[in-house]
Amino acid sequence: VTDGQDRVFGDRTPGVEEHESTATYLSYTAGLVLAIVATIASFVVSQTSLLWPPGIPVGLIVLAFAQIGVHLVFFLHLGSGSDSTNNILALAFGILIVFLVITGSVWIIANLNSNMMPM
C-alpha cells in the first residue's frame, strides 16, 4: 500500500479500508443494512412485548452493542489483523475507561440512594 510517496507501510490507518476497490462500496452498504436492521429491532423491542418485559433493557443493550460493533467494523474498518493492533488497543483502553465511568457512577449512586433515609 502506498501513500503518495510510494512507500510501503505496516500500520493500518484508522478508518481506512486497505483491501480496495469494489468490495468497499459493498462493505458500507452491508454495514448500513445491518445497522438499519439493528435500529428497527431496537425500536420494535422497546415498544412491543416481543421480549419478556423485564428483559427489554438487556435486549436493548445487546442490540446497541451489536450496532456499535457493526459501525466499528463496516464504517470505521477496524479489523482483527495485526496491522490494526494499535487502533484496537487504543479502542480497548477507551472502552475500559467508558465502562468504568458509567458502571462505577451508576453503582455508587444506586448504593447511596438505597442507603438514604426515607424522606
Place this chain on the structure above:
Amino acid sequence: MTIATIDRAQTAVPTELARGRGGGGPATKRTVVAYGFWIFILSDMVMFSALFAAFAVLRGNTAGGPTGAELFDLRSVFIETMCLLVSSYTCGLGALSAERRQPARFLMFGVATFVLGAAFLFIEVTEFARMIGMGAGPSRSAFLSAFFTLVGMHGVHVTGGLIALIYFSAQVIAIGLQTAVLRRLLCWSLFWHALDIVWVGVFTLVYLMGDWQ
C-alpha cells in the same frame, strides 16, 4: 531468524515480519495523523461517558415534573436516527470517492451528508423548542438538565461537524483533493462515524429505555 547485535542493529524490520509493530519503517504522516485523531475521538467518548453516567444517575429525579415517557416523541427520534445513520453511510461513500480522487462524486456525497445532518439537527432543535415551550426546559428537573446536557452536547458536535464539512468541501473546490486535504477529510469522516456511534447510545439509553425503572 534475524539477531540484532549492538554494532549491527537493524534500522528497519521488513514489513512482513512486523506488521503493525514498526515493520517497514516509521508510519506515514497519514497514518500518524489519523491515529492521533483516533485518540482524540476516544477521549471525546470518555467525555460523553461522563454525560451518559450523569443521565443514567439522574433520570429518575424528575422533581414532580414530566418524565421521559410523557415528553419524547419516538416517531421523530426514529426519523432522526435514520437521518444520522444514512448520513454516516453517504459520508463513508464520500470518503471513498475522495480516496479515489473523484472530487465531483465526493461533493455529491458531501451535499447528501450535509442535508441529512442538517435534517437531524432541525428535528432535534424543533423537539427541544417544543419541550421548552411545554415548560420542560433544562431548569425544570435534574432529569431534564442531564437530558439537555447529553443530547445537546451531541447536537453541538453535529453542528461542529457540519461547519467543518462546509469548510473542507470549500477546500476541495478551491485547491482540489491534495494529500493534506485528503488527511482532513479522513479525520472528518472518522469524527462523523463516531458521532453516529454516540447517537446509538443516546437513542438506546435516553429514548428507548425511558419507560424502564
